[in-house]
C-alpha cells in the first residue's frame with residue numbers, strides 16, 4: 257500500500273487540517289500518517305485557540321515517521337511560525353522527501369488568521385522551493401505573487417509568477433470566484449484549466465485541505481501531477497455535492513460520500 261504523511265494543524269471539529277487530510281487519504285486509497293504542527297480549538301464558527309508544538313517535537317514526529325514507514329508523498333498544511341517552517345524544510349531535505357504538496361494556509365474559512373507575517377516569508381523562501389506543487393486559493397496567490405487577481409487571465413499571470421519565482425508547479429484554486437469553481441495548474445511553463453461547476457453549498461470548511469491531500473494521495477499512487485489534480489478535483493466536487501450540513505457556520509464536507 258502506498259503511504260502519505262500530512263504535516264499540519266489539528267482541527268477539533270474534524271472538517272479541516274489533520275482530520276480532513278486523514279479522511280481524504282484513506283478514502284483515496286493510501287495509508288495516512290501525521291506530524292502535528294499545532295492543536296486548534298476550532299469549530300465551524302471560528303478558531304477559539306491555537307497551541308503550537310515545539311520545533312523539537314515536530315522534528316521528532318517527522319523522524320519517527322520517516323525512520324519507519326517512508327511516505328510516498330507529503331502534504332503540508334497549517335504551519336504558523338518561522339521556526340516550525342524551518343524545521344520542516346530541514347527534515348524534508350534530510351530525508352530527500354518526494355511528492356511534496358504545499359497548501360499555503362493563511363486564513364481559515366471562518367476568517368481567523370492561521371500564520372504570522374514572518375512565517376509567510378519563511379514559507380516562500382524555504383518551503384515553496386521544495387514543493388512539487390503549491391495550492392494557493394486566490395487571496396493566497398495574491399500574497400505570494402504580490403499582484404491583484406480579478407480575472408482568469410490574472411490567475412494565469414500570478415501562477416506563472418509564483419512558479420518561476422520558486423521553481424514549483426502552482427495550482428491556483430478558484431473556489432473564491434463568484435460564478436465558477438475553475439482551478440488553474442501552471443507547471444513547467446504550461447497551463448491547464450480544471451473546470452468545475454459552482455456547487456450551491458456554503459459548507460466549504462476544509463475544501464483546501466481536502467483538495468491538497470487528495471492530490472498528495474494520487475501522487476503517492478504514482479499518478480502524474482495533471483491526473484492527480486484532475487482526480488482530486490472530481491473527489492472534492494463529489495464530496496461538496498453530497499450536501500452535508502453540520503454546525504452553525506461553514507460546515508465540513510462528507511469525505512466518505514461513496515463508502
Ligand SMILES: Nc1ncnc2c1ncn2[C@@H]1O[C@H](COP(=O)(O)OP(=O)(O)OP(=O)(O)O)[C@@H](O)[C@H]1O
Pocket residue numbers: 272363364365392393394429430431432437438439452453454455456457460461462463464465467489492493496
Ligand atoms: N462552491 C463550490 N463549488 C464547487 N467547487 C468549489 C466550491 N468552493 C470551493 N470549490 C473547490 O474546492 C477546492 C478548494 O478551493 P478553495 O478556493 O475553496 O480553497 P481554499 O480557500 O484553500 O479552501 P479552504 O476553504 O480550505 O480555505 C477547489 O477545487 C475549488 O474549485
Ligand SMILES: Cc1ncc(COP(=O)(O)O)c(N)n1
Pocket residue numbers: 264265266267272273274296298333334361363364365366460461462463464465
Ligand atoms: C488546522 C487547520 N488547518 C487548515 C485550516 C484551513 O481550512 P479552512 O480555510 O477550510 O477553514 C483550518 N481551518 N484549520
